Amino acid sequence: MPPFDVPEGDPFGPHNLPYGVFSLPGSAERTVGVRLGDHVLDAGAAAHALGSPYASLLARPTLNPLLAAGRTAWSDVRRALTAWVTVPAHRETVEPFFHPLSEVTLHLPFEVADYVDFYASENHARNVGQIFRPDAADSLTPNWKHLPIGYHGRSGTVVVSGTDVVRPSGQRKAPADPAPVFGPSVRLDIEAEVGFVVGVPSEQGRAVPLSAYRDHVFGLFLLNDWSARDIQAWEYVPLGPFLGKSFATSVSAWITPLDALDEARVAPPARTHDLLPYLDDSGEEPGGYDLRITVTINGHDVSECPFSTMYWTAAQQLAHMTVNGASLRTGDLYGSGTVSGPTERERGSLLELTWNGRDPLELPDGKRAFLEDGDVVTLSAWAPGPDGVRVGLGEVTGRVVPAS
Missing domain, CATH: 2.30.30.230 (Fumarylacetoacetase, N-terminal domain)
Structure with a gap:
């Protein structure tokens, strides 16, 4: 043809x-x-x-x-x-x-400059809070509704879809263990996300307002921010993720320009707290995207994640990460954080899907609490387009291989 x-x-x-x-x-x-x-x-x-x-x-x-x-x-x-x-x-x-x-x-379609990952799904944040702080009066941290929480990741290990992911090694310590041990992660996970790539840089010392989002961000794509939950749990207090996250981040080979997604623009969820002026998007164009993400493991669908439920938008994330005067560079990449909806079938990580391993997934090729060597994870997605047609996002896939 x-x-x-x-x-x-x-x-x-x-x-x-x-x-x-x-x-x-x-x-x-x-x-x-x-x-x-x-x-x-x-x-x-x-x-x-x-x-x-x-x-x-x-x-x-x-x-x-x-x-x-x-x-x-x-x-x-x-x-x-x-x-x-x-x-x-x-x-x-x-x-x-x-x-x-x-x-x-x-x-890899662009040279990655800096990499920032956010935590923008209220459903995901509440699930994680309930897993690790089950007795807390509020499963969200006090700052969560006031700012987009994020951390800087490692840009040198961003890899294109299809690249094998070597099971990371590091220190881990279960709560009952007397001392940490070293070895391959036994709780390897995924995070179904959407990434955004910056085109036009900004001047250091000058914040980028919400209204300038489309002047700086070129497009978006699917992203899997692989996570070693056991390594992360031992190392992340008090400074946050390090070896548990920096070993690999997989991105799609295809960047969808924002102009292709005009029909998919939607309003974000209703805000429950007043926002400071630099984050107040009540007077801006709708900042969310209606993206429907499917997660498969070894060809079996395990989740359908709705990006339209994300509390913090890409424009708010950009505004927040520059409000202190941090500059943008061409090729800067920032991830949305795990995309999770309100139901069990809509969770974007195995941590949530199995409730930290308590309820393993029943797959045709066996149970999964976390990923095993040889598992292939694929994210695919589509968005509403003009005249009822769908806009496809390039998939991102990766196969777990044993630690060397």
Whole structure:
């Protein structure tokens, strides 16, 4: 089937056009690609052939130059790409630059600068609070409804979908153990999240307001922030996650531009506490996204996570992490935190799905409290698009391999 003949309703049709980076068989050369159905368009080659002024941004081994170009360029390039794949007059010129998706190698689509991970789901935060502080009067910490809680992660271990994840080793100590021991994690978990990538940097010492979110953030993608719960439990008091989180964070090979998700914008849950002015989004455009995330383990669906339930929005997270004057850099990545809905079937981590291992999942290939070696975890998602069509998000998958 010609690459232009995308089946009606395909979630990766011309209404979507996510960006990635790919290489061809036998070649180490990487270049920017745009997905259409089950093909990828060499965007730089097509731009050069059509005389586009943005050819220099697209004929690169990473998305960073396009990210840094800013919102006007993002919109112009998207309009041009849409025309290239939909206007019949361009077909003869553009068709030679399509490649079957099954025949290319996908790479990490951008060079990651800093990495920040948040804790933005009230359902997730309450579940975690009930697990670890069952006698607390309130399962949320006192600050939770006043600011988006987050921590800085390790950007050097962000890996593209399909990369194996080596079971991490570290210290762990059960409450009844007399002393810590060292070894591979025995409580390896997932966190189903959505990531956001910053394009345009900001000046150090100047906060980025809510209204500037779309001027700085290029797009979003699925993210799995793998977690070694036993290592984390022993190390995270008082400074927070370290070895229990820094070993791997998997991201999709495809970045969905924000402009492709206009139909998926929704209002966040009602706020129960007054927000300080820099976080008050009552006068802003709807800051949530209606993304439907599916989590599978070894091909078996275990959860359906609704991103529309997230209490803190991506715009609020961006405003909060810059309000102290911290600057943004092109390629900064920030994660939403685990996406969990109000029901058991909507929880985005095994910690919650099994209630810290108490209630193992019954899978066709055996019970799971936490991940075993050889397990393959896949996140996939879609969002409402124009005229009832779905916008697909590129999946993120990873296989657990034994510690060496």
